[in-house]
Amino acid sequence: MPKKTPAGPPSVRALVLLAVLAVSALALDQFTKHLVVSTLPLGEQVKVLGELLILQFVKNPGAAFSLAAGSTWIFSILAAVVTVAIIVLARRIRSIGWAVVFGLLLGGVLGNLTDRLFREPSFGLGHVIDFISTPWMIPAIYNIADICIVSSMGLFILLTIRGINLDGTRTVSGESRDADATAQDATRSQPVPGTGTAEPQIEPHRSDA
Incomplete structure (x- = not known):
């Protein structure tokens, strides 16, 4: 069974x-979009930097990176659901790493949702403002x-691979625990400093019968 390490910092x-x-x-996203539109x-x-960075003002009726154009209302609903889910999960978060994950996700989702709700052509069907192009x-x-x-x-993928949970605990696999135990055994078998001899090992009692 996986083993958890102690919890992280307070949730506040x-x-x-x-x-x-x-x-x-959210503020940076909306500010840059305002500059682009104006x-x-x-x-x-x-x-800006040749073919490395190009600014091009387009109106995107689809999802991120101009995908699924024509399904704006679906993404508006999904964005609203994601926002509510993050708010509900927020009180369980004690990990700083997961706070960064959900903070960036919430800000990004709200940024594009704001466009869909309040930009043309209509409420819930507004086009998202895109302007960064890196064709390379x-x-x-x-x-x-x-x-x-x-x-x-x-960052979500990285935290999941490392076994870090929302509450700041860390799930340790059986293989990792075995490796830690092996390292500890090797450390105990090292010579005691100043004596040049290894620490005495207690052998299990054996019957002569």
């Missing part, structure tokens, strides 16, 4: 971090909210 710290990240991500002509490309890396145009969502997914 994790909740504060989650909230700060979510608000910061300064860039729709569809025009501005090469991915053939799509995206925004700050998308970056936050993808970053949270990457």
Whole structure:
């Protein structure tokens, strides 16, 4: 059976971090979109770093990275469900790492949901503002909210692989415990400092019968 290590820091710290990240991500996303809408002509490309970084203002009726165009209302509902789920799970989070995951995810989801709710053509069907293009890396145009969502997914995978739980505990596999036990046995068998001899080992009692 997996074994858990002691819990992490108090949940208040994790909740504060989650909230700060979510608000910061949402604010940065909406601010950059405001700048793009007010300064860039729709569809025009501005090469910032040649082909490495291009700014191009587009209106996306689909999901992240301009996928599934025409299903805006579905993604509006999904974004609302994800938002509620994060709020419900937030009180269980004590891990700083998981607070970062859900903070970035919540900020990113709210950023694109804000566009769908309040931008043209109508409430719930608004088009998301995308403007970042890196054709050398991915053939799509995206925004700050998308970056936050993808970053949270990457950290989610990392925390899951490491066995870190929402409450800050860490699940240790049987193989890891065996390796730790082997290392401890090797340490106990090392010579005692200053004597040049190994620590005495207590042998189990054996019957001569």
